[in-house]
Amino acid sequence: MAVESKAIDHIRKVLEKFGDKYFTKNGALKRNAVIEDLDNYNKNLMIEILKDDLLHETYTSKIADVEIFEINKFVDMLRYKEYWEDSFTRYNNKIGLTAGGRYIDDTSDVVLDFPYKDCVLKAGMTKEDVKHAGDADEPFLNETLAKPEIDELLEPKIFVNATKYDQSGKNLVDSISDSDNLIIKGNNLIALYSLEKRYAGKVKLIYLDPPYNTGTDSFKYNDNFSNSAWLTFMKNRLEISQKLLIKDGIIAIQSDYHEQAYLEVLMDQIFGRDNFVSNVTVQMSTASGPKMANISSSIPKLKDSILIYSKGDFKINKQPYKMKEKWDKEYSKILMDFTSKDRVKLDQLLKDKNTPIVKLT
Structure with missing residues (x-):
């Protein structure tokens, strides 16, 4: 079953104000007629669309304090809504050759595109x-x-x-x-x-x-x-x-x-x-x-x-350690947290001819 969005419901209510202009006899929406009038910047249609609070909030943006009607975004929703079905495979009809986000029937410059891949999965845990x-x-x-x-x-x-x-x-x-x-x-x-x-x-x-x-x-x-x-x-x-x-x-x-x-x-x-x-x-x-x-x-x-x-500023605190009182087998392999003070002590020991020297490998 096709999933109808709130946007479509609101669009229908807006277009009903124009009588049968945008609907067939059986009540189907004439999407192409709506798109054509928007492409021609039909003033009356645009005013009625922007009067609707949900459509206004969803399809407008502000640039330099000037409110812009995102007609291309609105038209894309109308054009591709018919493909959006309630299944994981509903996008298979949407893979095709496009240029600037439009299919090849709009332009001769084409690229391979996979539109509408960013989405939210309406999934539950149980x-x-x-x-x-x-x-x-x-x-x-x-x-x-x-x-x-x-x-x-x-x-x-x-x-x-x-x-x-x-x-x-x-x-x-x-x-x-x-x-x-x-x-x-x-x-x-x-x-x-x-x-x-x-x-x-x-x-x-x-x-x-x-x-x-x-x-x-x-x-x-x-x-x-x-x-x-x-x-x-x-x-x-x-x-x-x-x-x-x-x-x-x-x-x-x-x-x-x-x-x-x-x-x-x-x-x-x-x-x-x-x-x-x-x-x-x-x-x-x-x-x-x-x-x-x-x-x-x-x-x-x-x-x-x-x-x-x-997130970005996380740091691990240096873990405390205690120097061992005497040499053991562990220290015959590696020295953990060997500081500059330890190095000074070692140099002093090496200068003492009576101190045995151990080679670490």
Whole structure:
């Protein structure tokens, strides 16, 4: 079933003011007639479109305090809306030869282009959020074609049924303070954007434990995405997480071999490769018991990875150490935290002919 956006609904209401000019007898929208009048800067049509609050906000911008009607953006939405269907394959009709964002029927100068690749995956974490258990068949919302839907999805929401636990027990509340510890139950993408206005640039540490995308059906949450859908799922959440972090804040994301390599490339893009802090290996089990049942055909999975990135100003404090009182086997290999003061002491010892010299290899 085709997904109709709020923008189309608003456009229909606007065009109905012109009678049957922009509609067929069966009520279908004459898109080409609308596009042609906009190309000719039809004054009456443009005025009526800009009177609508949603269309005005979505398709205008200010340059040097002058408000501009982005006609090309509006026309693109009309022209390509018919291809936007509720499936992962709806873009296959949109790959083609273009020049300046227009198809070859508009110009003779052509390039190979893949338009409308930037999008938001309207995905939920639980199986109840998707149509079929274990199947993340949910729509991508494109920034051009479905901007009103994206704005609605990501705008702040009112949290309901807020409960506070303290020494007196459990109580319903209608407000929170910055000192409260919060547990928010629901779609994490919506929750993160709802926190943006209040907590942007204030969070010191973010830890994410997303679906590993194992493709199995043994979890209560959805864990069966295509690779591209999983990366889009993560991209949406990483972008808002980056906004929430304080300047010297860090983000840690736990994953395993299914998506860890792809996740690191995505993190490089969003947080910057220079802001990579570490990839911590976490032992999750030992090579024993059920883990060894299929040892003849596969290598047992014993670890997870935690990717750690900073926002930009993160620094690791120098870890304290204590000099050992006497020489031992450890020091026969390496010297840890060897300072300039230690070097002076060593030089003094070397000058003493009675001090044995040990060659380090």
